[in-house]
Amino acid sequence: MNKLNIILLLLWYILLINLVNVNASALTSCLAPVKGQTVYPNNNTFSTLIVDENIYVSYTPSVLVYAANNNDVQTSVNCAVKLKMGITARSGGHSYENYGLGGRNNVMVVDLTNINEITIDSKSQTAKIGAGNKLGVIYDKLSQAGFLIPAGTCPSVGIGGHSLGGGFGMASRKYGFASDNIISMEMVDANGNLLKIDNKTNSDLFFALRGAGGGSYGIVTSFVFRIHPTPPQVTSMTLQFDINQVHQLFNAYNEVGPSLDNNIVLSLSLDTGILSIEGLYLGSSKNAKNAMNTFLSKAPKPTSSEFKQQTFFDSVVKFSYLSSNEVKNPKHHPYFFKAKSFLVNKGLTSQAIDSIVDFLKNANCNGFALFDLFGGATNIVDDTSSFIHRDVLYGIQLLSSWETKDQSNKCVKELNDFGKEFQSKFTSYFSYQNYIDRDLDDWQTRYYGHNFKRLVEIKSKYDPNNLFNFPQSIPVKV
Numbered sequence: 001m002n003k004l005n006i007i008l009l010l011l012w013y014i015l016l017i018n019l020v021n022v023n024a025s026a027l028t029s030c031l032a033p034v035k036g037q038t039v040y041p042n043n044n045t046f047s048t049l050i051v052d053e054n055i056y057v058s059y060t061p062s063v064l065v066y067a068a069n070n071n072d073v074q075t076s077v078n079c080a081v082k083l084k085m086g087i088t089a090r091s092g093g094h095s096y097e098n099y100g101l102g103g104r105n106n107v108m109v110v111d112l113t114n115i116n117e118i119t120i121d122s123k124s125q126t127a128k129i130g131a132g133n134k135l136g137v138i139y140d141k142l143s144q145a146g147f148l149i150p151a152g153t154c155p156s157v158g159i160g161g162h163s164l165g166g167g168f169g170m171a172s173r174k175y176g177f178a179s180d181n182i183i184s185m186e187m188v189d190a191n192g193n194l195l196k197i198d199n200k201t202n203s204d205l206f207f208a209l210r211g212a213g214g215g216s217y218g219i220v221t222s223f224v225f226r227i228h229p230t231p232p233q234v235t236s237m238t239l240q241f242d243i244n245q246v247h248q249l250f251n252a253y254n255e256v257g258p259s260l261d262n263n264i265v266l267s268l269s270l271d272t273g274i275l276s277i278e279g280l281y282l283g284s285s286k287n288a289k290n291a292m293n294t295f296l297s298k299a300p301k302p303t304s305s306e307f308k309q310q311t312f313f314d315s316v317v318k319f320s321y322l323s324s325n326e327v328k329n330p331k332h333h334p335y336f337f338k339a340k341s342f343l344v345n346k347g348l349t350s351q352a353i354d355s356i357v358d359f360l361k362n363a364n365c366n367g368f369a370l371f372d373l374f375g376g377a378t379n380i381v382d383d384t385s386s387f388i389h390r391d392v393l394y395g396i397q398l399l400s401s402w403e404t405k406d407q408s409n410k411c412v413k414e415l416n417d418f419g420k421e422f423q424s425k426f427t428s429y430f431s432y433q434n435y436i437d438r439d440l441d442d443w444q445t446r447y448y449g450h451n452f453k454r455l456v457e458i459k460s461k462y463d464p465n466n467l468f469n470f471p472q473s474i475p476v477k478v
């Protein structure tokens with residue numbers, strides 16, 4: 001390299017360093033009015049604060065803004081617009097593809113952890129819930145007041161991403177998805193305005209957010225949910241079966257599933273050599289046994305079964321496999337994983353069951369499959385919701401996990417290859433958007449079906465410059 005080239009290279013470095021510093025200082029001064037904490041990459045704690053649940057994909061943001069209130073969120077949005085930066089909301093950090101960190105590097109992450117008030121109005125049976133709350137905390141607080149919302153079983157999932165994409169759990173056949181129970185929301189839009197959203201005000205956003213809202217339209221800071229009285233006792237059910245009777249068990253699931261009492265949710269799980277069902281009945285064990293009678297008369301005889309009568313909150317603890325204390329104070333359990341979602345309308349055929357059993361048996365990575373019985377209230381069509389999966393018998397989640405980064409490519413490829421073929425041969429065309437999957441083709445239709453076009457129109461009305469975007473966000477144009 002000659003002298004001139006060396007000098008030019010040095011000058012280029014100096015210019016680059018200055019540009020980075022100018023941008024960094026512009027960002028710091030723009031965010032100065034924020035009351036909550038702002039954490040930059042040069043902070044010692046930064047690297048630990050960007051470890052979300054799935055460590056298979058990771059991104060490095062430019063800053064983490066721990067918003068303390070709506071104003072902080074508004075300031076952050078205004079700064080992102082001014083500095084032409086990407087911006088993303090993070091509630092619980094449980095996106096399967098780490099979209100809570102933006103799905104790319106160098107974005108501003110607005111973390112909502114500290115917007116976590118929960119105000120319960122027992123009389124109107126509603127609760128205002130800050131978007132930074134985790135499910136475990138919500139279950140705890142609502143249970144203490146004698147209420148529940150239908151939502152997922154993992155306590156550290158955030159209510160933000162979860163309820164904006166659906167939210168299925170052990171009370172869903174009775175009360176629907178979490179998103180079905182949202183009555184109103186507050187959201188900071190791309191202009192930095194705080195919008196009130198309900199069935200009458202900004203009703204198009206009300207429709208879009210309840211099913212397709214995670215990350216695409218703005219930052220939701222709070223929700224008002226319809227809450228439901230907890231029965232005095234519920235019954236958790238654990239049934240183990242001989243893996244050789246998998247076909248008979250699926251026959252019972254397919255046949256009796258649709259007519260099963262809506263107080264019941266069942267989740268069948270298939271692992272290498274293990275076949276079991278976990279379930280919840282919203283009532284006493286005596287009634288649970290009665291309600292399960294027809295199913296059990298068609299199913300193979302369980303090798304073990306337990307019907308445990310307990311409080312609703314104790315059932316939440318049971319299905320979390322964590323301590324009660326951790327459910328109330330949830331934390332991440334980061335690991336390497338990838339998942340596929342399939343939705344089934346009429347039940348799997350014998351050939352489909354064999355195919356999934358064989359895959360699990362021969363896979364190089366740790367796989368298991370869950371078959372959550374939908375139906376009941378989850379299948380009620382609601383034209384104020386963009387959630388389309390309303391004719392589903394069960395939702396399948398096929399998950400693969402592994403121990404070290406160098407296994408990632410092999411494990412992901414194996415799952416992707418199987419998933420593509422399985423979905424094309426044996427299930428409906430559709431997938432559940434909360435199990436978001438960057439490798440899914442035609443995700444626009446598979447997640448949002450006939451609503452996609454309308455979702456795009458709403459996006460272009462509220463966020464025409466596509467400020468809120470990530471690799472699978474609703475675009476401004478079809």
Ligand SMILES: Cc1cc2nc3c(=O)[nH]c(=O)nc-3n(C[C@H](O)[C@H](O)[C@H](O)COP(=O)(O)OP(=O)(O)OC[C@H]3O[C@@H](n4cnc5c(N)ncnc54)[C@H](O)[C@@H]3O)c2cc1C
Pocket residue numbers: 053088089090091092093094095096098099100101112131151152153154156157158159160161162163164165166167168169213214215216218219220221434435470
């Ligand atoms: C261990 C585990 C267990 C799970 N169990 C269930 C289950 O039982 N049932 C079920 O239905 N799903 C379940 N999920 C899936 C879960 O519902 C989704 O991953 C959900 O998107 C996570 O939300 P989050 O806020 O925790 O994640 P984040 O990563 O914080 O956010 C996910 C997406 O939503 C956006 N977002 C988050 N908060 C807001 C907000 N306030 N405003 C606007 N956009 C926002 C983010 O930008 C991102 O795009 C589970 C996931 C994991 C990892």
